[in-house]
Amino acid sequence: MGTFRILVFLTFVSTGLQNVDSTYTYAAENALRNLIFTINSYQIQARPTGTVEVNITLNIITFNSLDVRNQALTTTGYFRLAWSDRRLDWSNKTPYNSDINAIYSDEDTIWRPPLILENSVNDISVMSDDSIPIRVANDGTLSWTPSGIYTTQCETDVTFYPFDTQVCDISISTWGYTSSEITLNLDLPPVESTYFKENGEWRYISYSTSTTNRGRGGNSFSSVTFHLTLKRRPMYHILNTLTPTILSGISELYGVQTSCRVGRKDRLLVDCTVVVRSVPDSGGRQHPNNFRQHISAVRVSCIHLGSRNDICPTDNTGSGVPSFRSGNGSSKLVAEDCQCTDDDNLPEKKRIFPFLLLFMC
Template sequence: MNGKSMDVKILPFSLILLLSLLGRGEGAFSYSLENDLRTLLFTTNSYNKLTRPLAQVAISAKLNLLTLTSLSIKDQTMSIAGYFTLMWSDGRLNWTADATYNTDIPAFYTNQDYVWTPSLSVTNSVSDIAVISDNTVVIRVFKDGTLNWTPGGVYNTQCTTDVTYYPFDTQKCSVTLATWGYTSIEISLVGGGVETTYYEPNGEWEFSTYSIQSSTRSFESNSLPQVSFDLTFKRRPMFQVMNTIIPMILLASLSVFVFQLPPDSGEKMGYSLTTLLAFAVYLTLVSANIPTTSINTPCLSVYLIIMLSMGVTSVLLTIYILKCHHSPEDKPIPNYLRKFCVFAKKLAYLDCCCKRKNVVEEADGKVSEDTKPRVPVSETELTWPEVTEILDNFFFKLYAVVLTLLTFTVLVTLVISYFTH
């Protein structure tokens, strides 16, 4: 009986304690209490927002990247949307030692009209160089005197680009945040990182990595602290590969096959001119997409110039070959042309020997080589049609080798640079 009566007495007491705690939690926020705290901090304590809180205020700055709006190679600019997270400490706004407000008010909100804020600016901006100021963004003040401010916007900054490996290029652009007026003795600016939690991917550029550099810049006899958020972006090359590089290689290969057309067909000259014209027209379209800068020369531009030069040279060689083909039979062949033809025939002969040299396995298991006697290269008996045929074969092979090696070298260079940067 005693145990049951004790339980009955404890039960009402527990309910009363629980209800009192719940009531205290629900009434944690009190307008009058917070209003009294604001009056104490800003009026009674005579808070002056123009006076910095410490001899040297340590400010932590973090860049929150939302999206890459544009990265213009032509204009050498980068545009991003994001906001800064600025944190510093103001001992005048510390109420942890006041038991009246410490428990019920962990933090409150204010704006620039009431508290001291650092004078900061994006110094490498190309659109608006001004002190960061936004009264619409509230400042969270914690009870230990720590302030958190997140001003945001669209920042257009200068970006020195490197287009050597376009369209497999990687660009490194920066957003430089510096004090405006305050020296490094009065403000210490530290980079807190780059946050990409809410970053929306860009269709042309892929965000790769970031780095932070803290430094000072000289202004008259003072040094001003600054922090640079270096952002690295890689271009997504598939669009340029499908619409620029592959069609360009296919057009360039057409100039090789002009030497396979017979001179008597009557289409040799028209084919070479049509190929050159098509390549020149396409070159004007491609040039609109290639970055217009003279600081770095893109490998793709060098490739285009070489291919255009080969197209022009093929037209000139075609004219010369047609002239040789239609020369009178009694016209003597110049000595330099005769020596060139002998040289070309020797190269063709060596190539033919390599192709005909077969290793066969005989019935007894021994290996023998097919070594049939070859017709010696004639140095005297040449006709103009033979000269034409020799020239066509030689330049066809030469153009094919040069085009293959050059295309392979350029593509390998671009791909290696893309994966190593």
């Protein structure tokens, strides 16, 4: 009985020592790094294989803004890149394969694929992030998650503003290495939104992806594109643009009186100017051919409206009816001191004309 207890004790101690040996230690990782980078002479300038397959996933945190006027989408997020490097495989090297599951390094020590944000507005340099370590698994699989706030070009169409839907692209391409040397693939899923936060003005609807080879300087380079669909939330613009415009037009149509010392032309000119300036101008891209000309014509009409003296009768006798004059030969309109007048004295067609112009705006 005593001999059996001694054997059980020795077995327990032996098992415990084996468990201790299989745990991670600094000395074990230091020896592994020395084996990989020094003894095996790891060369960062050399790519792992003839054709490196890189899998890409886009993780969206939020859409900061979509600037329709400047054609730019600002996105906060990060990419997850994964590729394989056999030189970093220690899965068959004892005892490291059991002691260390993964090590971490940086872009100055390990080869990584040079990628660019192809349609970036601010910066088109090679993607880099020294603060994000590269994870190396014991089978030689590497994963890297560079993050940032990316501003990319987005061609917008405001034909149906404020009920418009925009499709913006984020394109990633290789730099330096051709498509036969580095191939970019979409991982599954290609877009993740686990930590996504909604934007107050734009609602994220869906995404689609595409892969292609782009030609630059006579060579072909691998590229992937994420097509992101965003829909404007129209309530803000309905309350702050459309509703005041409709109410203003109704007031002009029915001749609502005001007690202010502002002429009819002043009020109408301000109303029309607000409407025109509230419509985003995307430079005419993606619009019908006559859209930009239409907006320009409305602006000219508003300016012409403000300079006309036949909308309201001009009374030079001091009766208080609004009149305008040009000051010192300049193009600015100077309103003479006057009181508001009764709109019922105006001809019917001259009361309806301002409403029609506002409707056109």
